[in-house]
Amino acid sequence: xxxxPHARALGYALDVRAxxxxxxxxxxxxxxxxxxxxxxxxxxxxxxxxxRLGRTWASPxxxxxxxxxxxxxxxxxxxxxxxxxAGLALLDAVRAVAPEGAAGRFALKWPNDLLLDxxxxxxxxxxxxxxxxxxxxxxxxxxxNVVAAPAxxxxxxxxxxxxxxxxxxxxxxxxxxDALAERLTxxxxxxxxxxxxxxxxxxxxxxxxxxxxxxxxxxxGFKQGxxxxxxGQGRLLLETEAGIETIEAxxxxxxxxxxxxxxxxxxxxxxx
Amino acid sequence: xxRNSPFDPELVRELAGLISETDLTEIxxxxxxLRIRVARQPAQVVSVAAPHHSPAPVPAAAAAPAxxxxxxxxxxxxxxxxHPGAVTSPMVGTAYxxxxxxxxxxxxxxxxxxxxxxxxxxxxxxxxxxxxxxxSGTVTEVLFEDGQPVEFGxxxxxxx
Numbered sequence: 001x002x003x004x005p006h007a008r009a010l011g012y013a014l015d016v017r018a019x020x021x022x023x024x025x026x027x028x029x030x031x032x033x034x035x036x037x038x039x040x041x042x043x044x045x046x047x048x049x050x051x052r053l054g055r056t057w058a059s060p061x062x063x064x065x066x067x068x069x070x071x072x073x074x075x076x077x078x079x080x081x082x083x084x085x086a087g088l089a090l091l092d093a094v095r096a097v098a099p100e101g102a103a104g105r106f107a108l109k110w111p112n113d114l115l116l117d118x119x120x121x122x123x124x125x126x127x128x129x130x131x132x133x134x135x136x137x138x139x140x141x142x143x144x145n146v147v148a149a150p151a152x153x154x155x156x157x158x159x160x161x162x163x164x165x166x167x168x169x170x171x172x173x174x175x176x177x178d179a180l181a182e183r184l185t186x187x188x189x190x191x192x193x194x195x196x197x198x199x200x201x202x203x204x205x206x207x208x209x210x211x212x213x214x215x216x217x218x219x220x221g222f223k224q225g226x227x228x229x230x231x232g233q234g235r236l237l238l239e240t241e242a243g244i245e246t247i248e249a250x251x252x253x254x255x256x257x258x259x260x261x262x263x264x265x266x267x268x269x270x271x272x
Numbered sequence: 273x274x275r276n277s278p279f280d281p282e283l284v285r286e287l288a289g290l291i292s293e294t295d296l297t298e299i300x301x302x303x304x305x306l307r308i309r310v311a312r313q314p315a316q317v318v319s320v321a322a323p324h325h326s327p328a329p330v331p332a333a334a335a336a337p338a339x340x341x342x343x344x345x346x347x348x349x350x351x352x353x354x355h356p357g358a359v360t361s362p363m364v365g366t367a368y369x370x371x372x373x374x375x376x377x378x379x380x381x382x383x384x385x386x387x388x389x390x391x392x393x394x395x396x397x398x399x400x401x402x403x404x405x406x407x408s409g410t411v412t413e414v415l416f417e418d419g420q421p422v423e424f425g426x427x428x429x430x431x432x
Contacts, residue, residue: 080396083397129402235364248365249396
């Protein structure tokens with residue numbers, strides 16, 4: 001497991017662990033303890049890998065579990081939108097290792113998943129960490145199904161091996177560490193007035209659900225429509241029959257024509 | 273928001289019109305150093321904020337509003353927002369009192385906290401942000417329900 005030379009030159013460090021609870025928790029702990037970052041933590045296996053609030057993230061060996069600890073990449077109120085940067089970096093990475101011509105099989109799903117042929121290939125989870133020195137700490141965690149996808153997931157799943165057999169987690173991590181360093185460096189050097197808007201535009205061009213539509217489970221039911229854009233806070237704008245709905249949190253299912261009927265009989269389950 | 277810039281009532285009116293036409297809850301426009309944000313309270317959000325000076329017999333956050341009684345309450349009182357011990361939201365998102373659905377809340381009314389201690393989380397786009405106590409003291413009010421959408425600057429907790 002190693003960092004790309006570009007990331008190393010930019011001062012990124014790497015901590016590789018055999019087994020850990022959660023790489024996000026480890027990265028957050030490093031930030032709370034005063035790490036000056038940027039630091040990647042990669043584990044072979046996670047015993048308490050997590051998704052949104054308390055959901056577990058299946059973490060067998062062979063898949064990639066990597067979190068990067070960043071110090072003050074942006075003001076705290078902007079932190080949630082860096083999830084879009086994380087998604088774009090991961091997209092860059094899988095495209096870099098996948099065979100030529102496969103780029104169009106990947107897409108990003110709001111807010112923060114990576115899809116391959118419509119199935120969930122990876123999840124991204126961010127933690128904003130308050131530090132004693134007052135600087136914002138941010139953890140970006142990536143869980144990528146490289147060789148194995150959960151068999152019992154209540155949604156379609158995918159593995160990197162489905163498109164790029166023989167590409168291991170080491171090779172993917174090398175590409176991810178490179179792409180993330182590249183994206184973050186560009187973000188840091190961009191005009192603060194427009195960099196978030198540019199990020200949202202770039203993300204939107206890669207978003208699933210712009211044509212076929214999407215269904216989002218929200219606190220009080222489902223909303224269905226077309227992914228129309230992101231607002232200034234990064235919230236989803238869903239064009240429904242009732243008009244444009246602004247959605248801040250929810251689980252999204254992408255609807256493709258051939259999937260529509262199947263999905264209707266299997267509403268996505270989630271705890272929140 | 274429009275500090276140091278000429279106030280533009282026409283623009284605000286135009287944005288307000290746009291908000292009701294599009295069903296958006298918020299629009300923010302930036303031009304040079306002028307920034308105007310027009311927002312409205314979504315109808316389903318029920319504020320449970322109690323005026324902090326009233327001697328509430330039960331903690332406000334413990335009282336779940338009955339659906340029949342649900343109505344649009346006025347936004348949290350300015351008194352809570354301006355309270356020197358108010359913990360306000362640094363972003364738009366969903367506020368949580370506990371690290372995961374099964375876990376215990378970070379704090380309860382009456383909990384003694386140190387400055388810098390984590391007192392709640394705000395989720396926005398799958399980013400979970402620590403919100404810490406700005407100062408040491410005792411939590412005297414919790415002004416939000418677990419899982420409630422919150423706005424920028426909204427008071428969430430009082431620490432005295």
